[in-house]
Amino acid sequence: MNAALRRLSLVAFVMMLSLMVAATYIHVFAAPDLNADNRNVRTIYREYGNSRGPIIVDGESVALSTPSDDAFGYQREYPQGPLYAPVTGFYSIVFGRSAIEYTQNSVLNGTADSLFISRLEALVTGEQPRGSSVEVTISAAAQQAAWDALGDQRGAVVALDPKTGAVLAMVSKPSYDPNDLAAHDTSLVNDEYQRLLADDDSPLINRATTNRYPPGSTFKLLVAAAALESGAYDADTVIPAPDQLPLPQSSSIMGNFGGATCAPDEEMTLADALRISCNTAFGQLGMDVGADALRSTAQAFGFGTSVEIPLKTTPSVFPGELDVPQTALASIGQFDVAATPLQMALVGSAIANDGVQMSPYLVDTVRTADLDVVSQTEPSELARPISATTANTLTDMMVGVVTGGSGSAAQIRGVDVAGKTGTAQTTTDAPPHAWFVGFAPADDPEVVVAVIVENGGNLGAEATGGAVAAPIARAVMQAVIS
Template identity: 60%
Template sequence: MNKTARRLASIVMVMFLALLVSTTWIQFFAAESLNNDPRNARTLYEQFGTDRGPIVVGGEAVADSVPVDDEWNYQREYAQGRLYAPLTGYYSLVSGTSGIERAENDFLAGSADALWADRLQNLLTGSDPQGSAVELTVNPAAQQAAWDALGDQRGAVVALEPSTGRILAMVSKPTFDPNELATHDTKQANDAYLALSNSDDKPLNNRATSEIYPPGSTFKLVTAAAALESGDYTAESVVDAPETYTPPGTNSAIRNYGGTSCSPSGEQTLADALRISCNTAFAQLGVSLGDEALQEQAEAFGFNESFAVPFGTAASVFPDPPIDPAFVATSAIGQWDVRATPLQIAMVSAGIANDGEVMEPHSVARVRDQNLDVVSETRPSGLGRAVSADTAQQLTEMMIGVVEGGSGTGAQISGVTVAGKTGTAQHGTGSEPPHVWFTGFAPADDPQVAVAVMVEDGGSIGTSEATGGRVAAPIARAVMEAVLNE
């Protein structure tokens, strides 16, 4: 009997130990994965039953939670949803979260570690949990100007404050209405998400940060920067500018826009080559500088790196050396495998405007708790020096020439000196209308705003005749004017 009792006791002890281990594992080690499991209805009720904090632009909520008479208690509502969708993203029972709604979820839901005092206060007073307000850096006037100026064209606009990296505007079109995804009618929300996901227009993609495009001649700013930083060139250095240029190792000639000649003499200053956007001059210059110098300069501006703004961005690309000289030539004019987001091209202009230092881009200014106390604030942070202050000044003067008497006159603002660069980028098979670009900043002597505009497939012109100067520059002008007029 004693032997049987001992065996039974051992079995009971093992069962208790297994139960203790299982409970401990569930409560401590598996808790996070179980809470995040989309099949966990309790988690859904906790999330959507909370008064989620607002997303605020210019003192007004562009996303907020409103009481509703259903089992969820609150529903997300987006004022001017389509205008701010690339920033706010969506908060949905069916499709989850994106944008600020995802990146700042812990603050918006009131679950961030920094909000422990608020949770304790709610526990002691019996108050319902409440999320924090996330204030964005966006300038409402600039955002509206970018939206209006882009119109029905497909593309993106980004505006930055050069000295801080604050995102002043971010528009992407085609876009979507996050209210259609926030509805608690799950069939309606699912149908809306499927329609958006399957659309050839890709409205859920933020073209400003998640799509990469050939930057075309806007990349000549990087090539010019590499030349000036080498110490072998100045803005007044004379460079070859032939009617055509055939890189080493190829029979394919590079030509200028419209097949024109850049200079009757076949040579011109570096400043003039940038002013009229001479392809042959910059292609030949790129080969002289070499692939490593171009990559190093591109990466100094932020290429080959992704950023959290706070949602993640795609990394712009400059290919790793060694690169065949023929492809170095086309890379130097922003073609071949060079790709960039509009945000990245805005960072290039902003870095030049900020005496050569590139600032980390960000869209969240601060977070306020339920008592309106600031619990988190974004402080400007430098990513590094892309070029010297002297090089930045030379580039600025060269970019002023582009706007005052070159390819970018469409960006001129009365009474304000504007610095800029146009771009026209071939893509696909080369038979499609080009993507067109403009990037620049103003005022050139005291920069307050840097902007990049990218319009797909020639925009409203929609033919090979489309250029960055004709299509993108006026959009940039409207955004810069909105910021300067505030």
Template identity: 50%
Template sequence: MNAPLRRVAISVLVLFTLLIVNVNYIQVVRSDELRNDPSNTRVLAEEYDRERGSIVVDGTEVALSVPTDGRLTYLRQYPQGPVYAPVTGYYSLVYGNTQLERAENEILAGSDPRLTFRRLADLFTGRDPAGGDVVVTLDPAVQETAMAELEGVTGAVAALDPSTGAVLGLASTPSFDPNQLSSHDPQAIRDYAAELEASEHDPRLNRAIGDNYPPGSVFKVIVAAAALANGYTPDSVIPAPDTLTLPGTSTTLENFGGSSCSSTGEQTLIDALTISCNTAFAQLGIDLGEDRVREMAEAFGMDGEGRQIPLPVAPSSMGDPENDAQLGVSSIGQQDVRMTPLQAAMIAAAVANDGTLMNPYLVDQLRAPDLSVLDQTDPEELSEPVSPEVAEQLTEMMTSVVANGSGRAARIPGVEVAGKTGTAQVAEGVPDHNWFIGFAPADDPQIAVAVFVANGGGTGGDTSAPIAREVMRAYLEGQGG
């Protein structure tokens, strides 16, 4: 063989070798990644020939597959579309899947290893293959009330059972209609997606878990907890000046609206939380020191790490203040402090549960097509940020916020409510964010809630607290409370 032929033969051999290696890499190494890629419409098209399992809330299917006469055997439907869209997400020929449709795709699609014997039986019996069901922890009254109360604003509600961590509500507005993204008409799907894309605030984002925001005075519950855990009591007298010059700077910090917290320049810790005194808590955070405040924030879940419920939850953190001046601003929930509404609900839930924070979870059961239970979520303790004694003191202080202070709009007749308001500055000329966290009944907590209204422009007390009141009332009435 002459030299040119030898070079050609070697080149061909190298190319075939690379081709074989690439094919094996794609089919073996990347097979799972490509199969689960939401843009892989071939896999989705194959799945449309199998009845996809349902997402179930309190016995009602909020996502289900129905047979069609078209090329694709099944159509995904969402009977209450926008109400549960922040949780269900969508299942689309064009855009893949999101939220629970993605997080629990293997069960819903019937490809989960726990359904292997079912699939083998289907082959032998000729039975049509089907996916399993996902039963979630949401309470219909909580979810539906939250979505109704949030109508017209950009915001979110997260609600938890304090004793278990079960997610009772996960609402986000604006919302969208997943039916229009899950049709069998690709062009109609793209047109609706373009409409959503053009929205000022993306309706597909679940703001209860998908992003974090400055919490404002909601963070004062963390600082109060750190103080109580380090020798303070609700009656401890702390400085509460009209203005506070931040250490090492000429910058002065004022109270909301330039108000005065106390004619004497000092007040009790419980009074400072009741009226949400900025100067008092900024100085208190500085006096406690960053280590104590950070330790408490992380114990409540603000550790800068994301979590899965199984939906992915954005991290919450107090940031990294570089000096006492920044620590003072952080102590009133500004600077670089960021929190998801779910994290805010976790703070209220831990106080409500005698100081024990339960791991939040959204899925109660995974069921096979024959309704047998494949998996059941057991409540799990996440941490114990404060002792029962400190939790009791915090409850006393948060009850005072609703009874006598900035949270009056959260009052429920005949029910004692504990809570904390928050108003967070965003940027110059941009309306403030509004928050409320709380739980009820204060003496026997059954629900903990956080309400976030983006750029509401008012205060947490007049914007978010009334929403929290209606959500808590709806749940308690449903429980016979």
């Protein structure tokens, strides 16, 4: 009998110990992750009882909370919803948070460790807890210019300050209205979310940071950089530019856009090859430089690496193994090369900033409800993919692209603009994507812009990067430098 009681007591003790360990783990160690989990709607219900801080662009709230007459206490509102949706994201009682609403949640709802003093003061004074404001780096003028210029076409625009890395514009189309997902009617929110998920154009996806595209001829910037960095080439080096380039080890032949002739004598300078975007010249150049050098250069610019701005981004891709003909195709931004618009903006920013690539960032300043500064982002260096000499040479070559080459539609009166166009083939039955990467003023850059218009936009199969994407970039650059 005593033995049975001892066994029963041991079992009870083990069960109680297990419960204590589990409770301790959940309340102490797992609590932060559980509270941050988007599926934990209890956290959101609790948060709705407090005044969530605003997200601010140029002094104006693009996301804010207003008192509501229902059980939730506050309603999240987005005055210019679709315009800033890729930046703000949504704050939903059903689907949690996204974008800045997600990454800055603890400061917006006032629970961040950095706000301990503010919470303590509210407790002592009996005031209702209030979240902090998040001032983002977006320029309202640049964002509106990008939105208007992209129009009803699918694609994305990213603008950066090359000297600091601050994100000045981030537009993705088609967009969505976060107000529809912030409603307190769960049935309506569910219906809208399912509709957005079923939309073939994927409006919930931030094309600027998430989608990868073949970069087309904008990748020639990296090929030119690899050639210049090797020391064997300069802007005036004469390179082969045949009408057709037979690809070794295959029966394939590379041609130029529209079957054009790059040079009557089938050779030209590196600068001229970039100016008119000669495919065969860069296909041969890439094979001569070699796949390893191209891969090393791409990785130096950030291919293969994800950055947080603080939004998470998809890494761009340069293939790990390439044979000779694949190297030629990769050299014109085709085959399995894939890049996000943000990545190509970072390529342009390194060239614009004397070879120094600054870390991109979207959050500028966090302030308490009393406007005290909680934190402020200090610009930081991300990488040095190329030398200042190479960057300056590339800048001069890119100015030639705009003043007398494929990027003339990006010209701004009285301002030197540096740029590179791209027309990227996708599938045999789909129009090409239109690209442009550029910055201005070329001699003292204030803004770098990357534009992607999917499947040629309104011009379809007749589209080129120069005709479709360059005017969009020009509008954004003008908005920043004017």
